[in-house]
Amino acid sequence: MAIDRRGFLGLVAAAPMLxxxxxxxxxxxxxxxxxxxxxxxxxxxxGQDLRTVAxxxxxxxxAIDAARGRAVAFGRxxxxxxxxxxxxxxxxxPLPLPEGRHFFGHxxxxxxxxxxxxxxxxxxEGHAVVGVYDASRGGRWRRIGExxxxxxxxxxxxxxxxxxxxxxxNGGILTxxxxxxxxxxxxxxxxxLAYVDVRDGRVLETAALEPALHQLSIRHLALDAGGxxxxxxxxxGPAQDRPPxxxxxRRGSAPRLYAGPDDVLAGLRxxxxxxxxxxxxxxxxxxxxxGGLVAYWDSASGRCLGTTPIADGCGIAAAGPGRFLVSDGHxxxxxxxxxxxxxxxxxxSSTLAWDNHLRRTG
Amino acid sequence: xxxxxxFLLVVLAVLPAGTVRAASPPADLGQRWIDGYVRPQAAALVxxxxxxDTALSAYCAAPGDAAAYEAVRTRVxxxxxxxxxxxxxxxxxxxxxxxxxxxxxxxxxxxxxxxQVGALLAAADTAVLEEGALAARSVAVQGLPALDHALFATDxxxxxxxxDAAGRYRCAYARAVARTLGRTAGEIAHxxxxxxxxxxxxxxxxxxxxxxxxxxxxxxxxxxxxxxxIQFVRDIKLAxxxxxxxxxxxxxxxxxxRSGATARLxxxxxxxxRDFLDAGRLGETLAADARWVPAAFHDEAxxxxxxxxxxxxxxxxxLTEPEARAAIELAMLQLKNLQDINDAFLAxxxxVxxxxxxxxxx
Numbered sequence: 001m002a003i004d005r006r007g008f009l010g011l012v013a014a015a016p017m018l019x020x021x022x023x024x025x026x027x028x029x030x031x032x033x034x035x036x037x038x039x040x041x042x043x044x045x046x047g048q049d050l051r052t053v054a055x056x057x058x059x060x061x062x063a064i065d066a067a068r069g070r071a072v073a074f075g076r077x078x079x080x081x082x083x084x085x086x087x088x089x090x091x092x093x094p095l096p097l098p099e100g101r102h103f104f105g106h107x108x109x110x111x112x113x114x115x116x117x118x119x120x121x122x123x124x125e126g127h128a129v130v131g132v133y134d135a136s137r138g139g140r141w142r143r144i145g146e147x148x149x150x151x152x153x154x155x156x157x158x159x160x161x162x163x164x165x166x167x168x169x170n171g172g173i174l175t176x177x178x179x180x181x182x183x184x185x186x187x188x189x190x191x192x193l194a195y196v197d198v199r200d201g202r203v204l205e206t207a208a209l210e211p212a213l214h215q216l217s218i219r220h221l222a223l224d225a226g227g228x229x230x231x232x233x234x235x236x237g238p239a240q241d242r243p244p245x246x247x248x249x250r251r252g253s254a255p256r257l258y259a260g261p262d263d264v265l266a267g268l269r270x271x272x273x274x275x276x277x278x279x280x281x282x283x284x285x286x287x288x289x290x291g292g293l294v295a296y297w298d299s300a301s302g303r304c305l306g307t308t309p310i311a312d313g314c315g316i317a318a319a320g321p322g323r324f325l326v327s328d329g330h331x332x333x334x335x336x337x338x339x340x341x342x343x344x345x346x347x348x349s350s351t352l353a354w355d356n357h358l359r360r361t362g
Numbered sequence: 363x364x365x366x367x368x369f370l371l372v373v374l375a376v377l378p379a380g381t382v383r384a385a386s387p388p389a390d391l392g393q394r395w396i397d398g399y400v401r402p403q404a405a406a407l408v409x410x411x412x413x414x415d416t417a418l419s420a421y422c423a424a425p426g427d428a429a430a431y432e433a434v435r436t437r438v439x440x441x442x443x444x445x446x447x448x449x450x451x452x453x454x455x456x457x458x459x460x461x462x463x464x465x466x467x468x469x470x471x472x473x474x475x476x477x478q479v480g481a482l483l484a485a486a487d488t489a490v491l492e493e494g495a496l497a498a499r500s501v502a503v504q505g506l507p508a509l510d511h512a513l514f515a516t517d518x519x520x521x522x523x524x525x526d527a528a529g530r531y532r533c534a535y536a537r538a539v540a541r542t543l544g545r546t547a548g549e550i551a552h553x554x555x556x557x558x559x560x561x562x563x564x565x566x567x568x569x570x571x572x573x574x575x576x577x578x579x580x581x582x583x584x585x586x587x588x589x590x591x592i593q594f595v596r597d598i599k600l601a602x603x604x605x606x607x608x609x610x611x612x613x614x615x616x617x618x619x620r621s622g623a624t625a626r627l628x629x630x631x632x633x634x635x636r637d638f639l640d641a642g643r644l645g646e647t648l649a650a651d652a653r654w655v656p657a658a659f660h661d662e663a664x665x666x667x668x669x670x671x672x673x674x675x676x677x678x679x680x681l682t683e684p685e686a687r688a689a690i691e692l693a694m695l696q697l698k699n700l701q702d703i704n705d706a707f708l709a710x711x712x713x714v715x716x717x718x719x720x721x722x723x724x
Contacts, residue, residue, distance in 0.1 A: 033718070060724060076724055105724065126472060155724075176471040178602045178615075181724070184469065187460045187501045219724075234723065238458045240560060240573050266572075273723055289719035312717025329718030353718035 027087075027362065029071055030315050030327055031059030031355040040073040042087060042361065045319065047333030047346030053085045053092055059355060060105030061156070065113045065135070066362035072107060072116060076355070078177035079103030082118060084141060087361055095133060095141040100124050102177055106156040109135060110198060111163035117198070119154040119168060120146070123176050128154035130168060130196060147201035150194045152185070155219040161227040165204065166196045169231060171217040186236055191218045193229065193249055207255050209247075216243050220274055224248070224299035225281030231255075232272030232286045245272045246286050246297060258297060260304035267293040267307065273314040273356055280321045283338060287326065289314040289356075294326055296338040306338040315358030327354035382652035384713035387581035391642055392564040392574065395584060396554060398641030403448050403634065404551035410444040411544035413437045414509070418540055422533035426523040435621055438509060441543070442623035445506060446630025448550070450591025451638075453583055454560040455553025463501040465546050467508075468617045469598055474502040479511045486531045496542040504542045506618060512536045514620035581712045584642065588635050588704050595631050596697040599624075600690065603678070608687055613678025622676040629667040632700075636663035644712070652711035659703050666696045 027050065028043050038055040040062070053073070060076035069088050072095065075081045080102050082095040097103070100122060107118035116133040129146040133139075151170025158167050172191030174184040183189075191214070193207040209216055215237040222230045233245045244259035245268055259265050269291035276285050283305065284297040289312045296305040312329030319325045319335055326342065327333045331349030334342035388394065417437040421430040445466055449456070456462045467475060478500055482490065490496050496504045512518065513536050522529045554561045560573070564583075567574040574580050603615035616624045636659065644656050673680050673689050680686035709716065 176469075178471055179469045179598050181722075182469065182598055184471065187463050239453060242572075271723060273719060289717055290723065292717075292720075312719050314719040329720065356719055356724055 024362075026319070026360055028317055028325060028358050029062050029064065029087075029361050030358045031055065031061075031073065031076075032327075033058065033353045033355070035351050040071075040083070040085070043333070043346075045325070045345070047325070047327075051087075051090050053083070053090050055083060056081050061107075061357040062359050063107035063109050063116055063118070064359055064361050065109040068113050071361065072118075074103045074105045074107055074118065077102065077104045077181060078121065078123075078175065079105055080177075082107070084135075093141065096143055098131075098143055101129070101131065101146075103131075104128070104153070104155050108157055108159045108166070111159065114139075115144075115198070116141070117147075117157055117159075117166060119149075119157050121153070121175065121177075126174055126176075127152055128168070128170060130154070130157060130166060130201075145201075147196050147198075148203070149196055150203045150206050151190070151192050153191075153217070154194075155217075156221045158221045158223060158229070159198075160195070160229075161223065164198050166198055167221060167229050168194045168196060169218045169221050170194055170206075171219045171234075172214070173217055173236065183236060186215065189214050189217065189236065191216060191233075193218060193231065193255070195251065205251055207249050209255060209257070213243055213257075216245075218247075220272060222275040222277045222284060223281065224277050224284060226299070228299070230275055230277070230284045230297075230299065232275040234272060235270035239270060241270070242266065243270070245270065245288075246275075246284070246295070248299070248302060256302060258302040258304070260295060260297070264293075264295050264304050264307055267291045268295060274316045274358075276316045276318055276324060278320070278322050278324065279318045283322050285316050285324050285336075287314050287316045289329060294324070294336060308334075308336040308338075308340075308342050310334060310336070310342055314356045315354050317358040317360045325358060327358045329353045333358075382655065382707055382711045383649035384710055385647055385649045385652065387577045387644070387712050388642075388647050389577050390565075391577055391584070391644075392567060392580040394642050395580075395638060396561060396565050398643075399638045400448075400451065400554050401551070403444070404547070404554050407441075407444045407448055407547040408544060408551055410437070410441040411540060411547050414441050415537055415540040415544065418533065418537045421522075422530075422537065425525045425529055425533065431519055431522075434513060435623075438506075438513065438618075438621050439623040439626045442506060442618055442621075442627040443630035446627040446632075447634030447637075450594065450631055450635055451587055452590060452594075453587060454564065455550045455558065458553060458560075459549065460501060461546055461550055464497070464504055465543060465550075466506045466617070467501045469602070469615075470502070470507065474500075475507045475511055478502045479508050483512065483528070483532055483535065486527065488531075491534050491538050493541070494545070496538050497545060504539060504546075506543065509536060509539045509543070510618045510620045510623070512539065514622075578713055582714045582716070584638070585704065585709045585712060585714045586716065588639065588708070589701060591631055591635050592697055592701045592704065595628055596694060596701070599628060600694060600697075603681060604690065604694065605681075608682045608684060611681035611687070613681050616678050616681075619676065619678040624677040625670050625673055628677075629670040632663050632667045632670070632697075636660050636667075639708075648711050652707065655703060655707045655711050659700065659708060662696060662700045662703060666693050666700065669693050669696070 040053040042051045058076045063072045085092040101120045104119040116135040118131045120131045132145045134142040149168040153171035153173040170192045172189040195205045216233045220232040244257035247257040249255040268288040271290040272286045274287045292311045294308045315327035331352035333346040336342045414437045417434045563571045563574045605611045
């Protein structure tokens, strides 16, 4: 994959120079299967385990409150657990789950850490909600309410830079836990992005793709340096179709989709499993475990910057400006840039598989 | 039967996954599958749908005739079996234009078929009776489950037998469904014909193809279809209805329980998967230590189908009768075994490696 090296260096130079020398060693959080057990793991930048927390079932992603040294692990959908734990202590406390709801696997804290928001399936009614939990000291993770998110099959949720709006990826796929993740509405899918005001749960704006792309499930999100929402999609239509899989949305405008070069789009195999911005928010990385490929995008122009082949690679997080850490289903963790060969910082293992997401804890 | 099954479990227990050596799949594997299995089955599906319409035409002319009604039931059972034999090929022509959902919308935890077919019958909307009109309506009102409901719901025979406006409309609607099924089957057959791009690529994988570039990709599609097909029978069709015991069984969760065609549908899928695999004639090309695998799949599938066919009651009633229920519980175990043969032995024997994240994305 060719890359415009000058353009890339320019991007790196333009990224705000963080106080790299003084910054604490970055840490990352991921779910994994080790032998037949599921756990959440904090690793360092070399992919080495620092702490593990046992999970009751297969995990997915996390809400992270770095300022208060804690995180919540969510069960993979249909997820019937969420577990809060201390990043330093590992002390864990399960969240309650109301009747008729299960977790979709993603969540985020409010800016002040007082509340936790989690995407959930109201599966008898057949629509998605954001569950709101008391995350204050002594709040015991009580579920204090829920917001409707104007869609079905919500997946990732992020807090916008204004600190009071949630952006929810409504994947559009109806599921019921009796049938696992089986799609129940492929013919009528209607994915969207929904912006929800956390003060009153009002849906401020929804953004949908054109009708011809109604089977393009919007699932994973990341914010770029300018506060725009980047999203990665999974296509539920025929494999021979080649819809664009990556897009960007700014409030008040229509979503823009970026297909990239034909070979990159073909290589992603109609599937993006995770989206992350680099440390400067200038490069967006999208992983496809199905295609064994990570693709990078310039957040300013939407141009594809390059790709890295990583078999079953899915978890992805910023390692620095223009640099990422990628975890894979074969147990390895690699450092990648928008070009060049990935550098494995942790080798593969036959007993270990990293799950979909890798999150930087601060 | 039981001793042979126990023997197979022993074989699996002493051969951990990955002990078979990988061999390249035959270059013409896709052609073998198409010629030896898919095309004849697609043609049989078209024919079976036509036979339902023919039987319905006789029954609708003599609405109270019990023998004509039973002849319809027999034809619907045969159509269910023909569909079972093709539904596991859930890629290409079956997923294009929502054909899978149009032919057999299932699972349906929210009871859409009952609601929508009920509403249509109540409204007696003659517009849907016009040639081709039903295909453009909801998937819930144009497939096998709609036929099952319209013809075999508790009051259906009485309504039709009264030979009044409601009865005549119901008969005409059932015929429209049968003809729509015939059309959808025709589309599937066309998609797999020599004229279709999809079938051409599947039969002759090549570097310039959009979808299948190597025989390994064709093999992977087949192995995934078998794995998904087994899972659909076991986890989606049987498990939710089975419950934990006779008291918690929910026979109305089974597909096509009203017509009593459930067993034929399920055994159709199991024998279909067996015959599909056989049509690949893989034995000769696999490594010596893996040649037992297709034979083991064949034998286990035969046992499962024979067991299901031998259940003396319609499956929805069998779930609450201890002896008949035991046969279904045995089938559940055997299906798990069949899945192990496929995923842990057949896949690696063909060099198919489906990653942890890629296999079951989110």
